[in-house]
Amino acid sequence: MADPQEILAARVQSALGAALGAEFAETDPVIRPSQFADYQANAALALAKRIGRAPRDVAADIVAQLDVDDLCREVEISGPGFINLTLRDDWIAAQAQALLSDPRAGVPQQDPETVAIDYSAPNVAKEMHVGHLRTTVVGDALARVLEALGHRVVRQNHIGDWGTPFGMLIEHLLDAGEDSPEAELVKTDPNAFYQAAREKFDDSAEFAARARKRVVDLQAGDPETLRLWQELVDLSKVYFNRIYAKLDVTLTDSDLAGESTYNAMLPGICEELERTGIAEISEGALCVFLEGFTGREGRPVPLIVRKSDGGYGYGTTDLATVKYRVEQLGARRLLYVIGAPQSLHLRMVWQTARKAGWLPEGVDPVHVQIGNVLGSDGKILRTRSGKPIRLMELLDEAVERATTVVADNRPDLDEATRASIARDVGIGAVKYADLSVSHDTEYVFDYDRMLALTGNTGPYLQYAAARIRSIFRKGGVDPASAEGPVVLTEPAERELALALLGFGPAVAAVGATLEPHRLCSYLFDLAQAFTAFFEQCPVLQAADPAVRESRFALIAATLQTLVAGLDLLGVRAPEQM
RNA sequence: GCACCUGUAGCUCAGUGGAAAGAGCAUCGGACUUCUAAUCCGACGGUCGCAGGUUCGAAUCCUGCCAGGUGCGCCA
Numbered sequence: 001m002a003d004p005q006e007i008l009a010a011r012v013q014s015a016l017g018a019a020l021g022a023e024f025a026e027t028d029p030v031i032r033p034s035q036f037a038d039y040q041a042n043a044a045l046a047l048a049k050r051i052g053r054a055p056r057d058v059a060a061d062i063v064a065q066l067d068v069d070d071l072c073r074e075v076e077i078s079g080p081g082f083i084n085l086t087l088r089d090d091w092i093a094a095q096a097q098a099l100l101s102d103p104r105a106g107v108p109q110q111d112p113e114t115v116a117i118d119y120s121a122p123n124v125a126k127e128m129h130v131g132h133l134r135t136t137v138v139g140d141a142l143a144r145v146l147e148a149l150g151h152r153v154v155r156q157n158h159i160g161d162w163g164t165p166f167g168m169l170i171e172h173l174l175d176a177g178e179d180s181p182e183a184e185l186v187k188t189d190p191n192a193f194y195q196a197a198r199e200k201f202d203d204s205a206e207f208a209a210r211a212r213k214r215v216v217d218l219q220a221g222d223p224e225t226l227r228l229w230q231e232l233v234d235l236s237k238v239y240f241n242r243i244y245a246k247l248d249v250t251l252t253d254s255d256l257a258g259e260s261t262y263n264a265m266l267p268g269i270c271e272e273l274e275r276t277g278i279a280e281i282s283e284g285a286l287c288v289f290l291e292g293f294t295g296r297e298g299r300p301v302p303l304i305v306r307k308s309d310g311g312y313g314y315g316t317t318d319l320a321t322v323k324y325r326v327e328q329l330g331a332r333r334l335l336y337v338i339g340a341p342q343s344l345h346l347r348m349v350w351q352t353a354r355k356a357g358w359l360p361e362g363v364d365p366v367h368v369q370i371g372n373v374l375g376s377d378g379k380i381l382r383t384r385s386g387k388p389i390r391l392m393e394l395l396d397e398a399v400e401r402a403t404t405v406v407a408d409n410r411p412d413l414d415e416a417t418r419a420s421i422a423r424d425v426g427i428g429a430v431k432y433a434d435l436s437v438s439h440d441t442e443y444v445f446d447y448d449r450m451l452a453l454t455g456n457t458g459p460y461l462q463y464a465a466a467r468i469r470s471i472f473r474k475g476g477v478d479p480a481s482a483e484g485p486v487v488l489t490e491p492a493e494r495e496l497a498l499a500l501l502g503f504g505p506a507v508a509a510v511g512a513t514l515e516p517h518r519l520c521s522y523l524f525d526l527a528q529a530f531t532a533f534f535e536q537c538p539v540l541q542a543a544d545p546a547v548r549e550s551r552f553a554l555i556a557a558t559l560q561t562l563v564a565g566l567d568l569l570g571v572r573a574p575e576q577m
Numbered sequence: 578g579c580a581c582c583u584g585u586a587g588c589u590c591a592g593u594g595g596a597a598a599g600a601g602c603a604u605c606g607g608a609c610u611u612c613u614a615a616u617c618c619g620a621c622g623g624u625c626g627c628a629g630g631u632u633c634g635a636a637u638c639c640u641g642c643c644a645g646g647u648g649c650g651c652c653a
Contacts, residue, residue, distance in 0.1 A: 032593070042595055049633060079596050080633080123653080160653065259653085285651055294579060295649040301580095307651045314653045341647055343581055369582080372647085409615050437590060441583065442646075449589070453615040455601040456590085463615065471612045509593095521591065524600085531617070540612045577615075 002095040002106055003505045004071075004498075005031050005039060008085055011068050012041045018065040020051065020058070037076070037084035038498065044081040055081030089494060093486040093550075096497040099557045100483065105564045106504035109150045110511070116154045116325040117143050119337035120251060123160035124236040124258075125169050127191040128243055128391045130373040130381050130445065131339055137434045137570065138370060139337035140249045141516040144568045149511045154329050157251055158321065159240070161233050161258035164311075165194075167215035170228045171207060172197035178231060186235035187242070191390070219311070233258075246395055247427060248570050262320035266312045269319055270305050278355050284308030288352045293344070303348040315349060322353040322365065332363055335514065340369035340440055368514050369440040381445050399426035401447055402459075410577070421574045425459050426451070428571040432458030435569055436520035456524045458571050461562060464527040466577040467534060468559040473576075475540045477552060479560070484553035487546065492533040496554055499529040503561045507568065516569060523565045530558050 009031045017025030027043060034040035044059035051058070059081040066075060066083075074086040099106050119139020122128045128136075143153045172193070176182035185193040200207045217225040237253060244251050270286055273279035279288045287302035295301040305316045325331040336346060346367050353359040375381040381389055403422040410418060433450035436457075437443045453459045472479050488494045506522035509515075539555060542548040563573045 030593090030595080032595075034596090036596075040595085045595070045633070055633080082596070121653095163653070165652085283650075287650075292580095293649090297578065299579095299650090302650055304651050309651080311651085313651065317653090339647095340582065342653095344648060345653095347581095371582085405615070409613090441590090444589065446589080449602075452602080457601090459615080460601095463613080467613055467616085474612055517591080521600090528600090534612080535617055538612065577613080 015065040019061040041083040089488040097486040115333040116331035117335040121158040155255035159258035162260040167211035168201040187238040265320040323358045334365040337368040371442040402426035424572040424574040428458035465562040465573040479556040482552040482556035492536045
């Protein structure tokens with residue numbers, strides 16, 4: 001609604017049509033933020049070449065037709081033909097004030113689309129690692145953002161709940177006893193359970209034989225085996241939900257759509273692929289060979305849909321997810337928030353699905369590639385002993401470190417309040433660190449940096465919000481009662497108000513690009529604009545009551561935006577810090 | 578060998594074909610009698626991996642090369 005860039009684009013575009021002819025009325029006016037003004041329009045330079053005239057003359061013709069008196073204070077042609085646009089203070093003020101009464105805080109309502117998001121996807125009876133952490137946090141932020149934009153989001157937690165390991169896991173569960181402390185480990189330390197099963201499998205031929213038989217029983221649908229399998233899944237759900245609760249992730253049991261969900265579809269998928277000639281038997285396995293996919297020594301890379309032993313692999317279940325999400329869920333966008341190394345696999349799955357007709361024109365699958373999380377040594381994050389780090393311990397350590405910092409700085413607060421702040425800050429820091437860099441690149445995990453109160457961190461944004469709340473508390477004013485009117489005089493006021501207008505566009509950009517770090521960058525800029533304002537513009541001590549009211553309105557809008565933005569990222573904003 | 582990703586300040590990272598490439602950290606120098614100094618301001622810091630090409634204009638697009646990472650048939 002109040003996106004200056006969009007409004008200016010429309011105005012400049014109609015000026016283009018008026019100045020240069022109707023055939024230019026659709027031309028992109030190329031509005032960009034400017035270091036010399038608020039915005040600049042760069043269209044004249046590109047058009048000058050096309051119509052064979054001097055760029056500055058073209059710019060002058062555009063400006064002559066440009067009707068922006070109601071929103072621009074200054075329009076200036078500069079350099080080789082840039083059109084610099086400076087907004088009117090009263091226009092910015094009115095827009096910022098309008099945000100206060102907008103329940104959407106400027107976030108646009110888009111045409112609803114059904115979007116399936118595949119994210120998190122931990123394995124039953126296995127520890128979640130930092131890679132799962134990142135897909136969980138990024139996927140959840142995307143789900144929140146797309147919902148905020150008005151879309152119907154269907155979360156799909158594709159947990160690993162099927163396959164050969166369940167033979168040994170079930171036998172180990174039986175050996176240990178279903179209600180034993182060993183079984184309880186699945187809820188708290190699943191890797192300990194898994195490793196124990198693995199060791200027995202490796203050491204005991206008798207156990208291994210039982211495990212293999214158990215896999216056959218599982219696939220055959222033996223009721224008692226299925227009951228034990230369900231037992232393991234249920235124990236794991238307890239573990240997943242503990243992690244999700246700690247992380248403030250929106251996933252629930254109703255979002256679970258694990259591999260086993262698709263079992264019934266798999267034979268039909270293979271049959272159809274074979275019947276249509278898309279798949280063929282090779283070395284005993286049913287494979288799809290696609291053009292352009294070659295591996296070592298130029299050999300074609302297969303997508304194996306049925307193994308030579310008759311079993312199904314993840315290629316088949318992934319094909320089933322496409323079919324299910326398109327046909328049953330009616331999804332028009334399929335998001336796979338999955339590790340970057342799976343890129344080749346996914347492209348093969350999608351191309352196969354296209355050939356088979358399961359992925360119609362107009363339905364776009366997107367791989368939101370998640371880069372690895374590295375330790376300070378530049379290698380994949382592990383403990384000193386080389387084992388993967390337990391996610392719960394990692395989160396606890398973040399909270400613990402935050403606890404120390406809060407205790408040092410806020411001895412005046414009672415322990416329960418400090419603990420609550422430490423939780424919000426510690427967890428927020430970890431999540432924000434995952435979100436604030438491009439999701440597809442690797443990044444270096446560093447507690448000290450993510451917990452810092454300076455720089456582009458979660459705590460810095462939380463602190464900005466806490467300072468605003470502190471002002472309202474101290475002034476005995478309810479942020480909801482701040483109405484303005486907003487009047488801009490100080491440069492820091494203007495900067496802050498202008499920054500506020502960028503929230504809706506930033507959220508829309510995340511929805512379009514699926515890059516949550518853009519929202520982080522925006523919120524960091526906003527927090528910096530607020531901090532500058534905080535230093536220069538007293539609110540409670542403002543001599544003029546009108547200035548005081550205006551500043552209350554500005555910081556109320558800032559608070560609303562920061563809290564809404566952090567919420568879209570899944571990060572809490574504590575009352576005080 | 579093939580494919581994908583990455584290469585930007587000492588470090589961690591942004592950067593929509595537009596003007597003189599940005600931020601944070603670190604370093605150095607400043608600012609608390611004033612709404613939270615867990616903050617802020619200033620300075621320093623660059624052959625945007627290399628070489629070509631396209632363009633009025635390239636960190637951005639194309640080609641080649643170099644370096645690092647990842648993946649490449651029955652685990653998922």
